[in-house]
Amino acid sequence: MTENNNNTLPLEYSTEQGQMSIVGFWIFVAAEVALFATLFATYAVLFGRTADSPEAMELFQPGIALTMTFILLTSSFTCGLAIHSMREGSLKGLMIFLFITLALGLTFLGFEIYEFVHYASEGATLQSSAYWSGFFILTGTHGVHVTLGIGWMIAILIQLKQRGLTAVTNRKVFILGLYWHFLDVVWIFIFTGVYLIGMVV
Amino acid sequence: MAKNNKNYPINHIVGFALSIILTIVAAWTALSSGLPTMWIIIAIMVLAVIQAGIQLFMFMHITESGATNAPWNMIIHSAVIASIVIAGSLFTMSFGFTHDHGGGDHEGGSAPGEEEQQDTEHDGHEGH
Amino acid sequence: MQLDEFFVTGEPLIYAGMVAIAVVSAAIVFLLTYFKKWKWLWQEWLTTVDHKKIGVMYILVALAMIFRAGVDALMMRLQLAFPDMNFLNSQHYNEVFTTHGTIMIFFVAMPFLIGLMNVVVPLQIGARDFAFPYVNALSFWSLFFGAMLFNISFVIGGAPDTGWTNYAPQAGAVLNPGPGINFYLLGLQLSGIGTLATGINLMVTILRMRAPGITLFKMPIFSWSTLITSFIIVFAFPILTVALALMTVDRIFGSHFFTLAGEGLPMMWANLFWLWGHPEVYIVILPAFGIFSEIIATFARKQLFGYKTMVWAIILIAGLSFVVWVHHFFTMGAGAFVNSIFSITTMAIAVPTGVKIFNWLATLYKSKIIFPVPMLWSLAFIPSFTIGGVTGVMLGMAAADYQYHNTYFLVSHFHYVLIPGTVFASFAGLVFWYPKLFGHKLNEKIGKWAFWLFLIGFHVCFFPQYFLGLDGMARRVFTVGPEWFTLNFISTVGAFTMGLGFMVFVFGVIYSFRYSTRDLPGDDWQYGRTLEWATPTPVPKYNFATLPENVRTHDTLIDMKEDGETTFDEKKLESIHMPSYTGQPFIMMAILFFASFALVFEWITLAVIGLIATIVMMFIRSFDYDEGYHIEVDELRENERRARGLDDDRE
Numbered sequence: 012m013t014e015n016n017n018n019t020l021p022l023e024y025s026t027e028q029g030q031m032s033i034v035g036f037w038i039f040v041a042a043e044v045a046l047f048a049t050l051f052a053t054y055a056v057l058f059g060r061t062a063d064s065p066e067a068m069e070l071f072q073p074g075i076a077l078t079m080t081f082i083l084l085t086s087s088f089t090c091g092l093a094i095h096s097m098r099e100g101s102l103k104g105l106m107i108f109l110f111i112t113l114a115l116g117l118t119f120l121g122f123e124i125y126e127f128v129h130y131a132s133e134g135a136t137l138q139s140s141a142y143w144s145g146f147f148i149l150t151g152t153h154g155v156h157v158t159l160g161i162g163w164m165i166a167i168l169i170q171l172k173q174r175g176l177t178a179v180t181n182r183k184v185f186i187l188g189l190y191w192h193f194l195d196v197v198w199i200f201i202f203t204g205v206y207l208i209g210m211v212v
Numbered sequence: 213m214a215k216n217n218k219n220y221p222i223n224h225i226v227g228f229a230l231s232i233i234l235t236i237v238a239a240w241t242a243l244s245s246g247l248p249t250m251w252i253i254i255a256i257m258v259l260a261v262i263q264a265g266i267q268l269f270m271f272m273h274i275t276e277s278g279a280t281n282a283p284w285n286m287i288i289h290s291a292v293i294a295s296i297v298i299a300g301s302l303f304t305m306s307f308g309f310t311h312d313h314g315g316g317d318h319e320g321g322s323a324p325g326e327e328e329q330q331d332t333e334h335d336g337h338e339g340h
Numbered sequence: 341m342q343l344d345e346f347f348v349t350g351e352p353l354i355y356a357g358m359v360a361i362a363v364v365s366a367a368i369v370f371l372l373t374y375f376k377k378w379k380w381l382w383q384e385w386l387t388t389v390d391h392k393k394i395g396v397m398y399i400l401v402a403l404a405m406i407f408r409a410g411v412d413a414l415m416m417r418l419q420l421a422f423p424d425m426n427f428l429n430s431q432h433y434n435e436v437f438t439t440h441g442t443i444m445i446f447f448v449a450m451p452f453l454i455g456l457m458n459v460v461v462p463l464q465i466g467a468r469d470f471a472f473p474y475v476n477a478l479s480f481w482s483l484f485f486g487a488m489l490f491n492i493s494f495v496i497g498g499a500p501d502t503g504w505t506n507y508a509p510q511a512g513a514v515l516n517p518g519p520g521i522n523f524y525l526l527g528l529q530l531s532g533i534g535t536l537a538t539g540i541n542l543m544v545t546i547l548r549m550r551a552p553g554i555t556l557f558k559m560p561i562f563s564w565s566t567l568i569t570s571f572i573i574v575f576a577f578p579i580l581t582v583a584l585a586l587m588t589v590d591r592i593f594g595s596h597f598f599t600l601a602g603e604g605l606p607m608m609w610a611n612l613f614w615l616w617g618h619p620e621v622y623i624v625i626l627p628a629f630g631i632f633s634e635i636i637a638t639f640a641r642k643q644l645f646g647y648k649t650m651v652w653a654i655i656l657i658a659g660l661s662f663v664v665w666v667h668h669f670f671t672m673g674a675g676a677f678v679n680s681i682f683s684i685t686t687m688a689i690a691v692p693t694g695v696k697i698f699n700w701l702a703t704l705y706k707s708k709i710i711f712p713v714p715m716l717w718s719l720a721f722i723p724s725f726t727i728g729g730v731t732g733v734m735l736g737m738a739a740a741d742y743q744y745h746n747t748y749f750l751v752s753h754f755h756y757v758l759i760p761g762t763v764f765a766s767f768a769g770l771v772f773w774y775p776k777l778f779g780h781k782l783n784e785k786i787g788k789w790a791f792w793l794f795l796i797g798f799h800v801c802f803f804p805q806y807f808l809g810l811d812g813m814a815r816r817v818f819t820v821g822p823e824w825f826t827l828n829f830i831s832t833v834g835a836f837t838m839g840l841g842f843m844v845f846v847f848g849v850i851y852s853f854r855y856s857t858r859d860l861p862g863d864d865w866q867y868g869r870t871l872e873w874a875t876p877t878p879v880p881k882y883n884f885a886t887l888p889e890n891v892r893t894h895d896t897l898i899d900m901k902e903d904g905e906t907t908f909d910e911k912k913l914e915s916i917h918m919p920s921y922t923g924q925p926f927i928m929m930a931i932l933f934f935a936s937f938a939l940v941f942e943w944i945t946l947a948v949i950g951l952i953a954t955i956v957m958m959f960i961r962s963f964d965y966d967e968g969y970h971i972e973v974d975e976l977r978e979n980e981r982r983a984r985g986l987d988d989d990r991e
Contacts, residue, residue: 024276027548031471034282035544038574041286042536046578048294049612052301053586053597056611060603062596073243080235088228091271095221137595141604144595148586162955166962179965192271196264202235203260207242211252282547286574293575296662301611304666304674 021098023181036186040193047197050152051204054145058212064139067146067209070130076206079122080198086115087195094188102176105184109168112191116161123154146205153201156194163187227270234263348498351432353415358495387921389473390881391458394480396777398455399770401484405447406842408491412440414839417801421832423822433818434501435520439494441504442524446531447487449624449758452766454483454538457566457627459777460769461542463872463879464560466551466888466907471544473919474961479534479541481929486531489936493523497940500524503816505617506587508598508609513591522940525588530929530936532581539573542566551871551884553891557651560870560894561637561644564651565630568658569623575662576619583612592942607672614665622661625757626654628765629696632718635772636700637895638867639715640707646699647894653692653699660689670741679738686736693729697722712865713787717768720795721760728756731806746816749809755802767794767845775864779878780856786848794841801834862984869895874907876983882971885980886912908980915970922966928957 024030061067089111096104127147130136137147167183174180238259242252268274274283348354372378388394415436419428428436458476462469470476493499497519502511511521546567550559559567586597587609596602598609637644644650666674666682700722709715731753735744744750767790774782804827813824820828863873871888874897888907892899900906935950980986 030280031544031548034280034548035471035540037283038286038540038543041290042540042574042578044287044290045293045297045575046582048290048297049579049582049615051294052298053582053608053612055298056301056305056608057597057603057605060605062601062603073239077235077239081232084228084231084235087231087267087271088224091224091227092221095224137589137593138602139596140602141596141599144589144597144602144604148589148595148597162959163962166959170963183962189272192267195271196267199231199235199260199263199267203238203256207238207256208253211242211249280547282543289571290575293662297579297615300663300665301608301615304611304678305605305608 021181021185022176022178023185025178026182029178029182032182033186033189036189040189043193043197047149047152047200050145050149051200054149054205057141057145060141061143062140064135064143065133067142068212070133070135071206071210073206073210075122075126076202079119079126080202082115082119082122083195083198086112086119087192089115090188090191094185097176097181097184100176102171105176106168106171109164109171109184113161113164113168116157116164116191120154120157120161123150123157127151149205150201153194153197156197160187160191160194163190223270227266230266231263234259234266346496348495353428353432354495361495382923383921386926387477387923389469389477389919389921389925391462391470391473391476392777392879392881394476395455395458395460397480398451398458398483399777401487402448402452402455402766403846405443405451405487405491409440409443409448410839410842412436412443414835416440417832417835419818420820420828422829423825424819428818430818431501434503434816435494435499437816438500438503438506438524439490442490442500442528443487444758445504445620445624446528447483447490449762449766450531450535451483451487452770453569453624453627453762454479454535456631456766456769456773457542457569460773460872461563461566462545462549463776463875463883464563464870465546465549465554466871466884466891467545467549468883468916469919470541471549472541474922474925475537475541477922477925478929479538481925482534482537482932483531485929485933485936486527486529486534489530489933489940490523490527493520493527497523505610505613507613508587508590508604508606509600511587511609512599512606513594514599514601519940519942522588522591522942525584525591526936526940529581529584529588530932532577532584535573536577536581539570539577542570543574546570551887551891552889554888554896557648558891558894558896560896561633561647561650562627562630562870565626565633565654568654569626572619572623572626572658572661576616576623579612580616580620583609583616586612588939592939607669610669610672611665614668617668618665619658619661621757622657624762626657628721628761629654631765631769631772632700632721634870635714635718635768636703638772638865638869639712639718640704640709641867642703642707643895643898644699645702645705646695649695650699653695656692657689660685660692664689667736667738667741670738671745676738683736683738687733690729690733697726697729710867712771713782713784713791714768714772716788716791717764717771720791721764721768724760724764724795724799725757728753728760732757744809746814747809748805748813748815751815752802752805752809755805759798759802767791772865773872775860775877776872776875776879778853780852780858780860781864782852783848783856786844786851790841790845790848792841793844794838797834797837797839797841799834801831801838804828804831804834863897863901869898871896871907873897874900876980880979880983882916882918882976885916885976886910906984908984910977910980913973913976915972916976917968917970919968920966924957924961924964928954928961931957 023033059066089108093105093108093112096108130143135143135146137144164187167180167187170180170183238256241247241255241259245252247255268287274287276283347358372381385393385397415428416433419425419433458470461467500506500511500520500523502516502521502524506521506524509515511524546559546563556564586595589595590597590599590604596604598604598606600606633644633650664682664686666678667686670679670682711719731749735741735750735753770777771782771787774780808824808827808831811824811827813820860877862876864877865873868874874888875883884907886907886909888896888900890899890905931950931953935947935954938944938946938950
């Protein structure tokens with residue numbers, strides 16, 4: 012299943028080091044799956060242990076969770092388009108789509124911060140109960156990952172500006188893309204496992 | 213999944229459309245379908261897994277030849293580990309306990325309350 | 341904060357420790373200055389990215405830590421030697437068994453094995469370095485600074501005192517305020533980063549950098565065990581990362597994961613800890629199996645019996661290791677059904693392990709065994725480890741476990757698997773591969789003395805503890821009654837014999853450094869079977885001038901010897917790309933060390949500054965496009981000819 016019509020590999024796979032970095036990052040993603048799985052497990056085990064603080068169902072709102080999901084899904088889409096442009100050899104397209112992704116990521120973070128502040132004002136904070144500890148650490152860890160991804164994206168945009176499309180920069184963009192899509196996958200599970208189930212049960 | 217039209221990212225567009233649709237279906241199932249809670253949970257988890265698969269195959273190029281077969285191998289194993297960690301923790305930490313929920317409004321898995329779902333879910337496959 | 345809160349005060353033993361630390365540090369600084377070695381230290385070691393040098397540093401850290409945790413062990417045995425001893429008080433005893441366990445697992449077993457993997461695996465698979473040499477250096481420094489952070493706890497701030505398992509709620513902020521537990525949490529967190537990175541690094545190295553022709557099933561068994569170990573590391577260490585992070589947040593930021601208040605669930609700590617902890621047991625035992633397999637085949641001078649079965653047994657053990665964790669807390673009260681499931685999975689592990697034992701025996705059967713030191717350690721391993729394994733099955737039976745739980749029976753069991761398994765393997769591997777690390781062999785006679793003292797000491801020390809456990813002596817008690825005197829005293833004698841054995845071993849290292857011959861062939865034991873013995877001794881920094889080809893079986897070198905081949909083919913020489921040395925890993929981890937240290941004392945601002953500095957370092961790294969350098973053909977040719985004793989005008 013090659014992306015190109017001819018038999019050559021995309022630029023990011025063109026060097027041995029590039030291929031190894033990509034394989035290494037996939038293994039890292041697998042480790043991240045284990046990390047988030049542990050956080051999900053903790054959240055699930057502590058589900059409902061709200062002590063004196065509000066329960067999940069009282070605070071979760073479908074609107075904001077859906078909005079955040081759509082923002083992140085769209086950013087994942089634009090990130091995919093960025094990789095696509097890169098493989099077409101379009102530096103401009105790549106940078107434009109990365110900028111859009113960056114903007115969407117920031118918007119997502121804005122919503123998340125608003126949400127956290129709102130919950131805190133309703134009396135649900137990291138310190139209020141086991142359940143809310145689990146909630147804030149799970150979603151917060153995802154948020155921290157998004158923040159790091161944004162910083163990373165800025166670093167790579169600068170490098171793209173400096174160096175253009177090379178085997179090294181393409182590899183970096185591709186790996187960043189993997190990371191960003193992975194964060195989207197995690198969010199899908201947070202949306203389903205935390206917000207939807209939290210609003211149902 | 214070989215692309216004929218080089219300039220048109222059809223995979224991405226289909227993937228994006230599918231994700232949006234699946235998200236809406238999941239939200240609808242959870243909030244307004246009126247199914248029993250157990251079925252809602254199963255349905256939306258299945259939808260989430262499908263959506264994750266879409267990301268992996270359509271956006272992350274998991275089967276791309278340049279990276280050999282390490283990626284999908286690792287991802288499959290990570291999914292197995294994730295299920296062990298989550299299901300195993302719930303299994304170990306729920307079974308045999310009564311969740312004392314502060315107010316003491318229910319005991320074990322028999323009374324109404326928000327743990328009921330989890331308890332029945334687990335009692336289900338422990339078969340006692 | 342007052343100075344007397346910062347430093348631990350009031351214990352004569354700890355004052356002695358402080359003086360020792362001050363004296364040793366001053367001596368090191370003096371020696372480095374006197375011999376003008378600072379530049380050498382920085383250029384050759386602190387900035388190195390060479391896998392062999394990093395491996396050597398790992399092993400040095402491990403040896404230093406064996407000394408530290410070994411002294412802890414001897415202090416405990418001294419306290420238990422006679423009824424109602426007053427050598428250590430209860431608090432100090434708690435701290436000592438905590439640091440003993442934690443250091444032995446994290447800073448002895450792990451770095452020792454990872455050090456051996458560092459040196460040997462690239463050589464075995466015909467690679468020139470790790471896939472990511474920079475990351476490899478980063479991993480080492482993260483381990484080093486993690487170990488430092490954990491170790492300073494006994495003079496600064498106070499050592500952790502809740503056992504190496506660090507159970508909540510005892511380890512929570514309410515029952516255990518102060519920096520002690522924070523040292524545990526952050527020290528392990530810091531070193532855990534490196535372990536995960538090493539796991540990924542080794543996996544990519546093994547998957548992508550094998551020399552042409554070495555398929556996975558033609559790979560030496562030690563490399564196989566490393567691959568599977570890395571796999572376990574990748575999936576298990578994130579669980580520990582999360583568990584440690586959650587307890588850190590609990591303690592410092594007031595969340596309620598493992599607390600008694602706020603409906604927290606202290607047993608969730610045990611659950612998460614052992615979800616990582618059981619795979620961890622196999623992380624430290626599978627490489628040991630690999631080492632023994634190599635050594636037994638080498639000195640039995642016979643092909644390893646059932647190579648494929650061995651590989652599949654390792655894979656099966658690795659899989660099972662993820663589904664047995666509950667057997668560490670059968671007595672939690674999870675109910676008969678939960679316990680039965682995990683009881684069965686636990687006992688199932690005995691099957692692949694048994695297969696491996698029989699394979700080793702079959703390898704020895706009708707072979708021409710010779711008995712150098714590495715082989716002695718390996719042969720001693722088989723029966724000793726079997727005793728540990730069989731008692732493990734006893735503990736695995738959930739109903740019976742209620743009797744054994746938390747007694748010396750358990751203590752004896754895990755020492756019987758970890759010492760003959762991991763420690764014997766580390767010594768055996770170190771002696772075996774010593775020429776590849778340091779360019780000379782260890783003295784055989786001194787090595788044999790060390791071996792016999794250690795082996796006899798080990799059995800004298802731990803065998804009585806099974807009976808103490810069955811008699812009801814609980815672990816972690818700091819005084820014993822007169823009824824347990826005899827067995828405890830015997831055990832203490834054994835412990836000191838082991839200590840003596842270790843000292844003899846260290847003496848052997850120093851003695852051999854001075855007197856051993858440096859002129860060694862590449863195949864230093866003459867019976868080498870795998871590619872690491874195809875390199876010259878000492879190993880050149882590029883490992884293989886030309887990569888091996890024509891690999892037919894997993895005993896590559898045996899085939900080559902039969903055909904009269906070497907890996908070196910002068911006609912195929914090409915310039916070799918090498919990574920540049922860099923100080924970044926050292927600096928980055930030093931910064932992270934200070935950030936963690938600040939967090940231990942809950943100086944949040946300082947910790948945040950440290951974290952930001954670390955991120956800045958990552959940025960700098962991202963913009964660093966250093967491409968390394970090349971070693972040219974002329975230099976290679978000259979080097980290899982000299983190392984292999986080839987004639988200069990041979991063409």
